[in-house]
Amino acid sequence: MFHDETQFVAWLQAQASGRASTLRLGIGDDAAVVEGPPGWDYLLKTDMSIEDVHFTAALHPPLAVGHRALARPLSDIAAMGGRPRFALVALAVSKRAPHGWIKRLYAGIFTLARRFGVMVVGGDTAIVEGKTFIDVVVVGEVRRGRAIRRSGARPGDQVYVSGRLGLAELGLRVLGTQGGGQPGEWRRLKAAAVSAHLYPEPRSGLGRYLSGKRLASALIDVSDGLSTDLAHLCGASGVGARVWADRIPAPTLGSTRVAATQALELALHGGEDYELLFTVRPGKANRVPSRFRGIRINRIGEIEKTRRLLLIGADGKPAPLRPAGYDHFRK
């Protein structure tokens, strides 16, 4: 019926069309924007976490399931340049979940909520026969008119990404595997990767910095993978981009060519890093810090007029960069 997400979102937008004085931005960006208290807009975002889609009972501790369920919408609020304020938690928990599981799941949510100053103001809970399902809604706030959309990139804008990409995907792949007998370097990388997957850190401070300083022309979080989210940003802005392979902050898997290729693949297409991908007008590029609160900010490419994505290899040769991250309609 819907062949991909873009088609579905377009259909949903057509169905939901309508105007009111207080709606500023509807379906299609990281969050909706509605009028808030004087001088402020509210950001609204809902995100599902489903057993055997986003987590498994066997591999994910409940603390991580709760953490990740809240981290996802927190990252979307960050990707609008907002500060998260309130959350609503809908939880249908499987009868199979062991005793205490639900409390540790909530502990994961509440610990992250407190750290980000988010109040859980409502919820709905049920015990179900089937799989566990969590839906978390976060209400954020941003100075009026300062929400950063996906659609503001223009040709010549510089493309940046925070942190390291591909670690969370690597963490997912090695989750539950044994580490005995491996060299210390690999064990450390593995631990970092598992932690990146289980306890991602939404870039709330960076998002607010970009909005407060009016630095970013467009902003999205890397939840589906760089190649896919860059395509989302460029699609919304009606532009293309070129990115340099050797500038992409990939995990260090080893010094061989095969290892480097694998690392780049992870960084390009691995999902759930929840880093921020943003564009900056050329005249403001010198104001972008190389680090923000300990997180590296890497300039990885440039926006172009032609609506295509190019990956420039270490040898300088361009190749098409195809979105190969997570597609919500592919499964």
Place this chain on the structure above:
Amino acid sequence: MFHDETQFVAWLQAQASGRASTLRLGIGDDAAVVEGPPGWDYLLKTDMSIEDVHFTAALHPPLAVGHRALARPLSDIAAMGGRPRFALVALAVSKRAPHGWIKRLYAGIFTLARRFGVMVVGGDTAIVEGKTFIDVVVVGEVRRGRAIRRSGARPGDQVYVSGRLGLAELGLRVLGTQGGGQPGEWRRLKAAAVSAHLYPEPRSGLGRYLSGKRLASALIDVSDGLSTDLAHLCGASGVGARVWADRIPAPTLGSTRVAATQALELALHGGEDYELLFTVRPGKANRVPSRFRGIRINRIGEIEKTRRLLLIGADGKPAPLRPAGYDHFRK
């Protein structure tokens, strides 16, 4: 772990405690209240609809599944005296759902949304192996400080309920049964009951009327059944109540004593009617209309100081009224 809903809500409230200038009311009422645009508060509510808990693929048409999924939070916004404005729809739809099912489900949501002036501003969708799960969040608005809580009832207040109770429960029981050969009267009642179950009408106008006229001291929607929701209202207010059996607007099942008893049971404990249950100070009771836009408003009882619920029979004899409606932790 949690033996009933009250215990769970108390635990959740303790976990979620915290203060901010813009939070007006947290967990425990029909909706949370946060600061809105100048002169307004926003109401936030999330409600889940789960396959084989709230609906079945065999008995509920997708149009009704969508309608009911939105009607539930709309009713909660009405139960705060608010006007619904925005909705977010999270949908995990089962792979087993037939072609076109998802479109008809959304049609059910959007048709009701348009009728109530609600804009769907965001959502999240996934295809899942297991059962279908829908979470709808509604953001409503109410004049600042005018949200009507469950906790405002005082001894002497009169108790009112809108519409007819027990019809939706009757509808659920007869759903899918054959009606051939039955008398016309029963067929008409059955059709009304099935319609009440499949397409409940949130009492948005009445809720806003009660808030606008400052008529109600406490307000809740009858989603879990009168006996249970009256207990919720009285518990939050720290009071008790007596209700008169012969004033309760039960469905007409026939003239026999057995039929009358069955009808009363349905009206007392049947859920999902989404009517409004509210209390009014004695001095304002003469201002409560007997009808509001065609819907009957019945005075069914009185708030008492003693924290117990009494049902006064037609013979004038009181009996304890035990909450026997839907308990989210009983299943």
